[in-house]
Amino acid sequence: MRIALILIGAALALAAPFFVYPVLLMTILCFVIFAASFNLLLGYVGLLCFGQAMFLGLSAYIAGQILKTTGISIELAIMAAALVSAALGAFVGFVAVRRSGIQFAMITFAFAQFVYFLLLQSEFTGGEDGMQGIPRTHLFGIIDISDSRTFYYFVLAMTVLAIFVVYRVVHSPFGEILKAIRDNEPRVESLGFRPERFKILAMTISAGLAGFAGALKATVFGFATLTDVSWTVSGEVILMTLLGGLGTLTGPMVGAGIIILMNDELAQFGEWALIAQGIILILVILFLRRGVVGEAGALVRRMKARRAK
Amino acid sequence: MAQSEFALEAKGIGRRFGDFWAVKDVDLQIRRGSIHAMIGPNGAGKTTCFNLLTKTLQPSTGQIILNGEDISKLRTSDVARKGMARSFQISATFTELTALENVRVALQSGHGSAWRFWSPIRSIYSLNQRAEELLEQVGLSAARDMTSAELSYGKKRALEIATTLALEPEVMLLDEPTAGMGHEDIEPITALIRKVSAGRTILIVEHNLSVVSDLSDRITVLQAGQVLMEGTYAEVSSDERVIAAYMGGVDDAA
Numbered sequence: 110m111r112i113a114l115i116l117i118g119a120a121l122a123l124a125a126p127f128f129v130y131p132v133l134l135m136t137i138l139c140f141v142i143f144a145a146s147f148n149l150l151l152g153y154v155g156l157l158c159f160g161q162a163m164f165l166g167l168s169a170y171i172a173g174q175i176l177k178t179t180g181i182s183i184e185l186a187i188m189a190a191a192l193v194s195a196a197l198g199a200f201v202g203f204v205a206v207r208r209s210g211i212q213f214a215m216i217t218f219a220f221a222q223f224v225y226f227l228l229l230q231s232e233f234t235g236g237e238d239g240m241q242g243i244p245r246t247h248l249f250g251i252i253d254i255s256d257s258r259t260f261y262y263f264v265l266a267m268t269v270l271a272i273f274v275v276y277r278v279v280h281s282p283f284g285e286i287l288k289a290i291r292d293n294e295p296r297v298e299s300l301g302f303r304p305e306r307f308k309i310l311a312m313t314i315s316a317g318l319a320g321f322a323g324a325l326k327a328t329v330f331g332f333a334t335l336t337d338v339s340w341t342v343s344g345e346v347i348l349m350t351l352l353g354g355l356g357t358l359t360g361p362m363v364g365a366g367i368i369i370l371m372n373d374e375l376a377q378f379g380e381w382a383l384i385a386q387g388i389i390l391i392l393v394i395l396f397l398r399r400g401v402v403g404e405a406g407a408l409v410r411r412m413k414a415r416r417a418k
Numbered sequence: 419m420a421q422s423e424f425a426l427e428a429k430g431i432g433r434r435f436g437d438f439w440a441v442k443d444v445d446l447q448i449r450r451g452s453i454h455a456m457i458g459p460n461g462a463g464k465t466t467c468f469n470l471l472t473k474t475l476q477p478s479t480g481q482i483i484l485n486g487e488d489i490s491k492l493r494t495s496d497v498a499r500k501g502m503a504r505s506f507q508i509s510a511t512f513t514e515l516t517a518l519e520n521v522r523v524a525l526q527s528g529h530g531s532a533w534r535f536w537s538p539i540r541s542i543y544s545l546n547q548r549a550e551e552l553l554e555q556v557g558l559s560a561a562r563d564m565t566s567a568e569l570s571y572g573k574k575r576a577l578e579i580a581t582t583l584a585l586e587p588e589v590m591l592l593d594e595p596t597a598g599m600g601h602e603d604i605e606p607i608t609a610l611i612r613k614v615s616a617g618r619t620i621l622i623v624e625h626n627l628s629v630v631s632d633l634s635d636r637i638t639v640l641q642a643g644q645v646l647m648e649g650t651y652a653e654v655s656s657d658e659r660v661i662a663a664y665m666g667g668v669d670d671a672a
Contacts, residue, residue: 299472
């Protein structure tokens, strides 16, 4: 059953660029990674980072700057930018993890606003105009991927890699400790662990993944803007995760897909996209506590239980 | 290191919240290998005292000595690694993990594997056997793959004890292990505590006096944050000050 679903998903993902505009698909994939990075913190450690966009946006600019000035191959630029975000994540984590709940959220928010301001004022980012003309250099220095459809497969491969990283972390010995911290932090401490250290590493990994998404996104569009660092994007990723299903591996991916498609459809109506997001958030909180994927999973379990009887 | 007579000692420990001393100038000596109970009316400072001993709270005054070593300045996590583990008053399990995983988390303490975010979970299946043994010891073998959220209250407490035992603590501190339990659960837990006390030193905070009389070698009575007296159950239960304190406590509550 599960394998069949994965195969169908793979077939759809491979065939999609022949039916749907590749740039839209790539946007979805970037946000799939971004939402997965956010879910790693909120869903598996219980940390609400209300500044996830700083990792996305900073990395977009860094990757852009590297590609514009050095011309090194694209995968190296993306990796380097992701590492910068990971380092920022480690630093923010170091300051913030001693706090929990709303205080943690506010500290991360403050950092994100600070990063926004720095990028706005910096010379190299182009300020409010954003950074334009980021080139797509060759993959591994030799493979030409400038064509949108070819590039889509590169982004798809990177997404699979990123999701695998999340899967590995969640289902690792380390991941088991993270879930224990989420469920009962004082207890973890009483068992001889230092929970804050585990949280810092989790934030580092999450920020690295968010940065990975941001760098990828910069190469998709060929530009980086302040929107990627803005607090609305930090808010949007919360909505994606909750809509899809917190603490499930596939939930945030589905949520990211729905929100991006909806934004795309509603873009012509201007502010309506935001209003629709607000309404969806209310509906999810009222009726879909576990998100789309979480509720679907619960439904399947109920049906199985009924059949077992 | 020469083993001192006492596994755990407190010398003049106190804790102040604002102007209020929740615990003041408390001396405790817990004899190695004994079961020592701490009792007292509500608000006597039992739980605060307990939290000070495990370093969940930092003491404002005094010294805490574990096996001859001053642990007053250490963190909870360090104390746990030095062989003193605690349970919590409100059952503290990891609700979305299975019983086996709950115990395995504790087994990972000091195992080094806990940091391996790149390894598959299979890599710590070697700990499963020990976890299963611990579950069996507390009678939870059948619940191995149930999440702790699915367990009854009594079984959660048993799971918590199995998790604590995974640290192989020399000194175990149990905070009201029978709190909120129905009659049918109390006896198994009492029996379990007696069973795991072999070769260990146990300090227990408990309201249920029949459990206290059943288990403990020595009893310390706290009142208003200070030690009222210490003795055997017979000595304590016949002491007029203790009776008055408990009666007073009842009056206050009424």
